[in-house]
Amino acid sequence: MIYRPFGNTGLSISQLGMGCMRLPVIGGDQANIDKPQATEMFDYAIDHGVNYFDTAYFYHKGFSEVFVGEYFAQKKNRKDIILTTKLPPALAQSDGAQNVLDGQMKKLQTDYLDFYIFHQINAKTWPIIKELDLLSFMEEQKKKGVIRNIGFSFHDTTELLQEVLDAYDWDMCQIQYNFMDVNYQAGTAGLEYAGKKGVPVFIMEPMKGGSLTNVPRAEMDAIFAECDMEEVGLPDVALRFIYDRPEVTCVLSGMSNLQQLKENVATASDAQVGAFTPQQRQLVEKLNAFYKARIKADCTACQYCVKECPLELDIPGVFNYYNRGSIYGMWSDVGPKYIRKYEADGSKYNEKCLDCGACEAICPQQIEIRRIFQEGCEALRSRR
Numbered sequence: 001m002i003y004r005p006f007g008n009t010g011l012s013i014s015q016l017g018m019g020c021m022r023l024p025v026i027g028g029d030q031a032n033i034d035k036p037q038a039t040e041m042f043d044y045a046i047d048h049g050v051n052y053f054d055t056a057y058f059y060h061k062g063f064s065e066v067f068v069g070e071y072f073a074q075k076k077n078r079k080d081i082i083l084t085t086k087l088p089p090a091l092a093q094s095d096g097a098q099n100v101l102d103g104q105m106k107k108l109q110t111d112y113l114d115f116y117i118f119h120q121i122n123a124k125t126w127p128i129i130k131e132l133d134l135l136s137f138m139e140e141q142k143k144k145g146v147i148r149n150i151g152f153s154f155h156d157t158t159e160l161l162q163e164v165l166d167a168y169d170w171d172m173c174q175i176q177y178n179f180m181d182v183n184y185q186a187g188t189a190g191l192e193y194a195g196k197k198g199v200p201v202f203i204m205e206p207m208k209g210g211s212l213t214n215v216p217r218a219e220m221d222a223i224f225a226e227c228d229m230e231e232v233g234l235p236d237v238a239l240r241f242i243y244d245r246p247e248v249t250c251v252l253s254g255m256s257n258l259q260q261l262k263e264n265v266a267t268a269s270d271a272q273v274g275a276f277t278p279q280q281r282q283l284v285e286k287l288n289a290f291y292k293a294r295i296k297a298d299c300t301a302c303q304y305c306v307k308e309c310p311l312e313l314d315i316p317g318v319f320n321y322y323n324r325g326s327i328y329g330m331w332s333d334v335g336p337k338y339i340r341k342y343e344a345d346g347s348k349y350n351e352k353c354l355d356c357g358a359c360e361a362i363c364p365q366q367i368e369i370r371r372i373f374q375e376g377c378e379a380l381r382s383r384r
């Protein structure tokens, strides 16, 4: 494992961080983490040098923090790792920041957090943080030793990121970045701005939630031939693209099985700053063009929309089938699957949508969910 310095603190952070948002689950139920499998993954990660763990209040419907707490309490190695969880500003507004933090510490079975960060700063949550003066709350906790570093995760424009970075002397920031999003959200401009200010950057969604890990065989062969390259794994390329950047301290990946973890650990064990080659750059440009032309919903399956939907409609599930139909031409596979999963009773899944827009208000990707959901259900039904 390669480690990167965390600013001037003397802390060394593994350049691969364990994202705890996509742990293996039983029966597709996000609240039901497959504990034996997830335990095996955490063991492997720690044995191979991963020392950074990222969870949040909402992950796995609240059970990610519970699992992380149980794991480190049982293994008694909490002090060996760097633990982050997040304060959702809207929840701090409704329930009180102190109550939220107290509940999280209890679930995590810890008396300190290495990083406590605002969850998902955007144009709606940033005013809440300012209005409630939540930064003073964070500073009080830091003085008391309850938290050690203050940061934020971010999903909005480069301009807002710059404003947020200028507003406070942050210990770190977490941004979405991958080879497809160089001009989206924070983008390369935001990454460089944070770097210039000396704010360590942690990357989330390096594979756009898994959408950048696959291309159909024929296109894959053509792309590698055009780049005059031997075939390499796309997850590996996606990570190396980010490890190339000196501004980055750690890349979080939400690996959902041990094999993925093993591959990503291998990449993080030799990928260096400045090592991305012109050929690899040409490859990601071609992959980027391929995905951009075919993706229907730029969804990372973060599940935030499901949590907000009054009916908990499986929006990411529908988008996944819709994208797979469109990217891989797998309509005859995903069409019947869609029907079996969502319309087995004969009713139209899209007609269940109440059109309330709660999903769109929370979506970090600012997807036009309602329109694409309607379109996706219709397409999948008609092409089964």
Ligand SMILES: NC(=O)c1ccc[n+]([C@@H]2O[C@H](COP(=O)([O-])OP(=O)(O)OC[C@H]3O[C@@H](n4cnc5c(N)ncnc54)[C@H](OP(=O)(O)O)[C@@H]3O)[C@@H](O)[C@H]2O)c1
Pocket (backbone or CB within 6 Å): 018, 019, 020, 021, 022, 054, 055, 119, 120, 153, 154, 155, 174, 203, 204, 205, 206, 207, 208, 209, 210, 211, 213, 235, 236, 252, 253, 254, 255, 256, 259, 260, 261, 263, 264, 300, 302, 364
């Ligand atoms: N603060 C925020 O607002 C926020 C938002 C999002 C994420 N995060 C944090 O950032 C972490 C990373 O984001 P992310 O989970 O979206 O990361 P990601 O690496 O972009 O996506 C993870 C998904 O990519 C696929 N994947 C990863 N490694 C792979 C490999 N070697 N081979 C094949 N597929 C692979 C898997 O998809 P399949 O499961 O489909 O196989 C996996 O579930 C999260 O876990 C969470 O801790 C924070």
